Amino acid sequence: MRELNAKIPAGPLEQKWDQHRFSMKLVNPANKRKHHVIVVGAGLAGASAAATMAELGYQVSCFVFHDSPRRAHSIAAQGGINAAKNYQNDGDSVRRLFYDTIKGGDFRAREANVYRLAQVSVNIIDQCVAQGVPFAREYGGLLANRSFGGAQVSRTFYARGQTGQQLLLGAYQALERQVALGRVRMHTFEEMLELVVVDGHARGIVTRNLLSGAVASHAADAVVLATGGYGNVFYLSTNAKYSNVTASWRAHKRGAMFANPCYTQIHPTCIPVSGEHQSKLTLMSESLRNDGRVWVPKRAGDTRAPGDIPEAERDYFLERKYPSFGNLAPRDIASRAAKEACDDGRGVGPGGLGVYLDFADSIRRLGRQVVAERYGNLFDMYQRITDENPYQVPMRIYPAVHYTMGGLWVDYNLMSTIPGLHVIGEANFSDHGANRLGASALMQGLADGYFVLPYTIGDYLAGTKLGKVDPSHAEFRGAEEAVRTRQQRFLSIRGRRTVDSFHKALGKLMWDHCGMARDRDGLTHAIGAIGALREEFWADVNVPGSGESLNQALEKAGRVADFLELGELMCRDALQREESCGGHFRTEYQEEGEAKRNDEAFAYVSAWEHAGEGKAPILNKEPLVYENVHLSTRSYK
Numbered sequence: 001m002r003e004l005n006a007k008i009p010a011g012p013l014e015q016k017w018d019q020h021r022f023s024m025k026l027v028n029p030a031n032k033r034k035h036h037v038i039v040v041g042a043g044l045a046g047a048s049a050a051a052t053m054a055e056l057g058y059q060v061s062c063f064v065f066h067d068s069p070r071r072a073h074s075i076a077a078q079g080g081i082n083a084a085k086n087y088q089n090d091g092d093s094v095r096r097l098f099y100d101t102i103k104g105g106d107f108r109a110r111e112a113n114v115y116r117l118a119q120v121s122v123n124i125i126d127q128c129v130a131q132g133v134p135f136a137r138e139y140g141g142l143l144a145n146r147s148f149g150g151a152q153v154s155r156t157f158y159a160r161g162q163t164g165q166q167l168l169l170g171a172y173q174a175l176e177r178q179v180a181l182g183r184v185r186m187h188t189f190e191e192m193l194e195l196v197v198v199d200g201h202a203r204g205i206v207t208r209n210l211l212s213g214a215v216a217s218h219a220a221d222a223v224v225l226a227t228g229g230y231g232n233v234f235y236l237s238t239n240a241k242y243s244n245v246t247a248s249w250r251a252h253k254r255g256a257m258f259a260n261p262c263y264t265q266i267h268p269t270c271i272p273v274s275g276e277h278q279s280k281l282t283l284m285s286e287s288l289r290n291d292g293r294v295w296v297p298k299r300a301g302d303t304r305a306p307g308d309i310p311e312a313e314r315d316y317f318l319e320r321k322y323p324s325f326g327n328l329a330p331r332d333i334a335s336r337a338a339k340e341a342c343d344d345g346r347g348v349g350p351g352g353l354g355v356y357l358d359f360a361d362s363i364r365r366l367g368r369q370v371v372a373e374r375y376g377n378l379f380d381m382y383q384r385i386t387d388e389n390p391y392q393v394p395m396r397i398y399p400a401v402h403y404t405m406g407g408l409w410v411d412y413n414l415m416s417t418i419p420g421l422h423v424i425g426e427a428n429f430s431d432h433g434a435n436r437l438g439a440s441a442l443m444q445g446l447a448d449g450y451f452v453l454p455y456t457i458g459d460y461l462a463g464t465k466l467g468k469v470d471p472s473h474a475e476f477r478g479a480e481e482a483v484r485t486r487q488q489r490f491l492s493i494r495g496r497r498t499v500d501s502f503h504k505a506l507g508k509l510m511w512d513h514c515g516m517a518r519d520r521d522g523l524t525h526a527i528g529a530i531g532a533l534r535e536e537f538w539a540d541v542n543v544p545g546s547g548e549s550l551n552q553a554l555e556k557a558g559r560v561a562d563f564l565e566l567g568e569l570m571c572r573d574a575l576q577r578e579e580s581c582g583g584h585f586r587t588e589y590q591e592e593g594e595a596k597r598n599d600e601a602f603a604y605v606s607a608w609e610h611a612g613e614g615k616a617p618i619l620n621k622e623p624l625v626y627e628n629v630h631l632s633t634r635s636y637k
Helices: 013-023 044-056 094-104 111-130 163-180 246-253 286-290 317-321 331-343 360-366 368-386 441-463 474-493 499-514 520-540 552-576
Strands: 036-040 059-063 184-187 190-198 201-209 215-219 222-225 264-270 293-297 355-358 395-404 421-423 604-609 618-623
Touching (some): 013 111, 044 163, 044 184, 094 111, 111 441, 201 474, 222 246, 222 441, 264 286, 520 552
Antiparallel strands (some): 201 215, 293 355, 355 395
């Protein structure tokens, strides 16, 4: 077991980040121009990081497998972004945002990282307003706020139901400005397939052009991964279909530890599955729970239309079980409550896998126009997908995989266990613990990109002596050969099953045994079943075509191969964590239906080390020390 040094600064919690910024080494402007940084991904985290580092003077190369950064999955975020501005004068503060986030994560996140996130949140809003992001405003001109799950204050800034899109356009404009100035070189349609490590330091990547099939090497002084989460390991999720784990997994197999892989967020507000034909799921923003009431019939098997069920025969179960927070209970708790209602036979819609999200009371109280102003595009989207008018009948929702709190392990400086490899946004594990509060993903991505990484990467470059490296180096040639060999292996199998059929089979195993609820027997079964599925994949997958041109089956094959390995690691991580916390709910460890933590044995970050092909991964532990919050049973009642 290796000792993990999180490099958390000394001193009072409130002063750690300011003192750390002062103590870090700086790169003078003339020397910044000599340093080259690779950023993989151009969503909120990647675009903001690339733009900010280029503005500081670094040479930046930014890689995306889309035609434009505007395709990044960040654009799908709907509800808002948290910040401790306290515009509502309702008692918010940096300290309260810090505590809500730690508590929401079920006390499984680092204090120092979360406090820094809360501090930086106030700067993010100013930055985005200056970029022209059209946040909603109150009559007097101040930015508007709404409530989100897990908080009793209104701190979520929003642009109707398009917050992610508007924030991404702001970051994209900043990035394009640097592209026009020649400080950022964009590489579109390029997928990272290997990390190159030279003398123990990350020095570049190997990519495949998705249009031409060309494999190429790219060298730099540091590499930044901003490639998002791995929710598509479940096949059905709210993630974009292109979202995958390959960049992170390639880095993991080169020495970057993977932390807390079993921490998956299940979002309670998703349009239910409609059939076997579906390839992804659609999210309805958590912001809808501000004005929508969640309920099911009190009687099992009640198939009447919702309008025919009188108030006395409805169970507003979140309001009943969690009166202090009601419909704004945190995502993990609200999801499990919905599953429990459906398991009791009180679910609604086809198959009974749904609960109602009802806006009738809000429409009567506020008027249809006000509700439309707040959520109109979300209502329109729901109607197009379901052919049901949510102004007239309640929405039907059910929990679905949405976000992954696990990711590559990073220290306080956002650097992985490979020196020079920094990981930001959802691709790292650092800020959300075992459950992410709503509206905190956008906050973390922009905090990392705009305000944290530009300081910490400078400290690394100023304090590290790096030799000259270019793509002719033997490590680059070896990495390129590994990419081509793997690619050829996929193409040579010529089996009978499609890549998607394996992905669906993996997704079902993951959802059934490592989804909303897990237990020892199910996880043990899943580990064996995934291993067998992986063997079958390498023996019977069919990847038609060649590697010399556009070949989406080849792209998918690489991603699913990595998902098959990741899925097993997720189950191993869930199996060894014999407690329930946040999104990790082991049915053996509960108390009155709520998660039962074991702080004495499991108050740590699980960081898994790749031990080599065919060998069991090695578990390393970073103890979590709480000096500023009291570890308590999380209650929203």
